Structures are given as C-alpha cells and as structure tokens.
Amino acid sequence: MARVIGGIGISHTPSMGIEYDSAEGGALAFTPEWQPWFDGTRPVRDLVAELDPDHMVVxxxxxLNYFTLDNYPTLAIGVGNEFPQMDEGWGPRALPPLPGSHEWGIHLSRHLIENNFDMAVCHDLGIDHGIFSWLPYVLDRPFPIPVTPIAVNMIREPLPRPQRIAALGSALRQAIEAYPGDQRVLVIATGGMSHQISGARFGMANADLDSWFLDQLPDHLDELLKIEISEFMRLGGTEAAELALWYAMRTALSDNATVRYSFSTFPKITGCGVLAMTEPTEEKQ
Ligand SMILES: [Fe+2]
Incomplete structure (x- = not known):
C-alpha cells in the first residue's frame, strides 16, 4: 500500500512568486525583506529531495482566479494529468504546468466521496499562487513530482468548520493508504499566515500569532480546533482564516510524526512560515 511519509505546512502569497521571479530563483539577490524567506526555504527544498516522494497531495x-463566486465549491479535487497556471493579472509567469496524476486523482476522489467528502471533481483545474507561489522554492523545474490538488473554500462564507478540515486530512490518510502499490506520499497544506488585504484593517498582521501557531500545530491540534476561524481572523486579519488549512496536513500524519523543521519570517504584509514533519520511518539516521 501507499503511505504518507511526511507533511509540510507552508505559506503562500502572490508577492512570494513575484519576488522569486525578480531574483531569478536565487541567481540574483532577493530584496532584504525576502532574502530570509528564500534562505529559510532551503532546508525545505533539501528535505523534499531527501524524502523523494512519488506523489504529493496539496x-x-x-x-477567485479559477472558481468564481457564481460557482464556488467548498471542496474540489483535481484529477487531470496537468494543471495550468492561472493568470492573476500580471501575465503568466515562466513556469511549467503543475503535473498531475489522473490515476491518483480518481482514486482519491472515489475514496473521499465514499467517506462523505463530496468533492467537486475537476479535470481542468487552473492553479493560482496558492500553489505556484511557493512551489519553485521547494522543487526544481520542471516540477518532477505529480500532484493531486485539493481546493478548500477559504474565500466565501460559509467556510468549512475547522473540525471538517481536520477530518479531511484523516480521510486523506486513509485514502492514500488504500492506494495499491508501494508509493511514498508527501502531504502539503498551504495557507497564508496572518494578513488582511481589504477593508479598514488593510495591512494588519500578527507575527506572534504566526509563531505561536507553528509551535502549537504539531502536538496541540485538539486545542487549536477549539478556536473558531473567526477568532483567527480577528487576531491575525481576515486572510488568517487560511491557517485552518494546515490542520489537514497534521491529521494526514500519525500522532508519532515529529517536527523536522520550522521557520517563520515577516517579509511584507503577510506572515510567512513553514512547518515540516515526518513519520518515524523517515527520521534521519
Ligand atoms: Fe491565500
């Protein structure tokens, strides 16, 4: 059977991708605000290379770059063999499409739907900075590992409950383990940390909340799940809601998974961080 070998929680922001392109992926210096993020993602890149997964679920x-408010699913899964990059208004970036796996996508769709997660099944899922902003920091191009993307509504009320997102991660682990064949799977959850990009509180953030969240997630998920998403929005800005997505990474792992790396910085507008955990079978000798 396939197995989950590790999980990564990682931030995304549009500016993260723009800064990557401006610095030509590290060939040039990053701006002083963003150099710490590039440096801080080097251990993540090394860990992904060390783990050498056969498949990734993100x-x-x-x-609102692929889905619109007219038709916005709470849960959606990509089942194509390739996912294009969405143009977010500044033109397409020089990135290849995200490689997918129809076989993995259909398998996970079937298993999740049979376990009461009613996914919108998407063959032509366009991907925005939610994945493309951080991906080049941790994977060399052309992206060598097929990905099954799972989109969760963090934009339009009503949002899914934190417990529902945690349950999705648990169901995902079961679905991965039901896949025939000896494949090693890395589960990644990505959501912006504290930030607010609209309204009277534009620009507010809370770096203390971000680092506290990174400390709590490995071993105190039950306590985090008692906090309403609206409370994260109050403390960290509206878009801090996306932190709830990280729960699915933690519950896709066993209780015995351990922290391999944790890092946070605050480049501009949005808190940025990483939490990387691995299963005991993957601990460095
Ligand atoms: Fe986001």
Whole structure:
C-alpha cells in the first residue's frame, strides 16, 4: 500500500512568486525583506529531495482566479494529468504546468466521496499562487513530482468548520493508504499566515500569532480546533482564516510524526512560515 511519509505546512502569497521571479530563483539577490524567506526555504527544498516522494497531495485554496463566486465549491479535487497556471493579472509567469496524476486523482476522489467528502471533481483545474507561489522554492523545474490538488473554500462564507478540515486530512490518510502499490506520499497544506488585504484593517498582521501557531500545530491540534476561524481572523486579519488549512496536513500524519523543521519570517504584509514533519520511518539516521 501507499503511505504518507511526511507533511509540510507552508505559506503562500502572490508577492512570494513575484519576488522569486525578480531574483531569478536565487541567481540574483532577493530584496532584504525576502532574502530570509528564500534562505529559510532551503532546508525545505533539501528535505523534499531527501524524502523523494512519488506523489504529493496539496491542500490549498483558490483566490477567485479559477472558481468564481457564481460557482464556488467548498471542496474540489483535481484529477487531470496537468494543471495550468492561472493568470492573476500580471501575465503568466515562466513556469511549467503543475503535473498531475489522473490515476491518483480518481482514486482519491472515489475514496473521499465514499467517506462523505463530496468533492467537486475537476479535470481542468487552473492553479493560482496558492500553489505556484511557493512551489519553485521547494522543487526544481520542471516540477518532477505529480500532484493531486485539493481546493478548500477559504474565500466565501460559509467556510468549512475547522473540525471538517481536520477530518479531511484523516480521510486523506486513509485514502492514500488504500492506494495499491508501494508509493511514498508527501502531504502539503498551504495557507497564508496572518494578513488582511481589504477593508479598514488593510495591512494588519500578527507575527506572534504566526509563531505561536507553528509551535502549537504539531502536538496541540485538539486545542487549536477549539478556536473558531473567526477568532483567527480577528487576531491575525481576515486572510488568517487560511491557517485552518494546515490542520489537514497534521491529521494526514500519525500522532508519532515529529517536527523536522520550522521557520517563520515577516517579509511584507503577510506572515510567512513553514512547518515540516515526518513519520518515524523517515527520521534521519
Ligand atoms: Fe491565500
């Protein structure tokens, strides 16, 4: 059977991708605000290379770049063999499409739907900065590992409950383990940390909340789940709601998973961080 070997929670922001392109992926210096993020993602890149997964499942949210308010699913899964990049208004970036796996996508769809997660099944899922902003920091191009993207609504009320997102991660682990064949799977959840990009509180953030969240997630998920998403929005800005997506990464792992790396910084507008955990079978010798 396939197995989950590790999980990564990681931030995304549009500016993260723009800064990557401006610095030509590290060939040039990053701006002083963003150099710490590039440096802080080097251990993540090394860890992904060390783990050498056969497949990745990425839980993210679309920012009205593919889905629209006219038809916005709470849960959606990509089942194509390739996912295009959405143009977010500044033109397409020089990135290849995201590689997918129809076989994995259909398998996970079937298993999740049979376990009462009613996914919108998407063959032509366009992907925005929710995945493309951080991906080049942790994977060299052309992206070598097929991905099953799972989009969760973090944009339009009503949002899914935190417990529902945590349950999705648990169901995902079962679905992965039901896949025939000896494949190693890395589960990644991505959501912006504290930030607010609209309204009277534009620009507010809470770096203390971000680092506290990174400390709590590995071993105190039950306590985090008692906090309403609206409370994260109050403390960290409206878009801090996306932190709830990270729960699915934690519950896709066993209780015995351990922290391999944790890092946070605050480049501009949005808190940025990483939490990387691995299963005991993957601990460095
Ligand atoms: Fe986001």
């Amino acid at each position: 839980i993210y949210n679309d920012h």
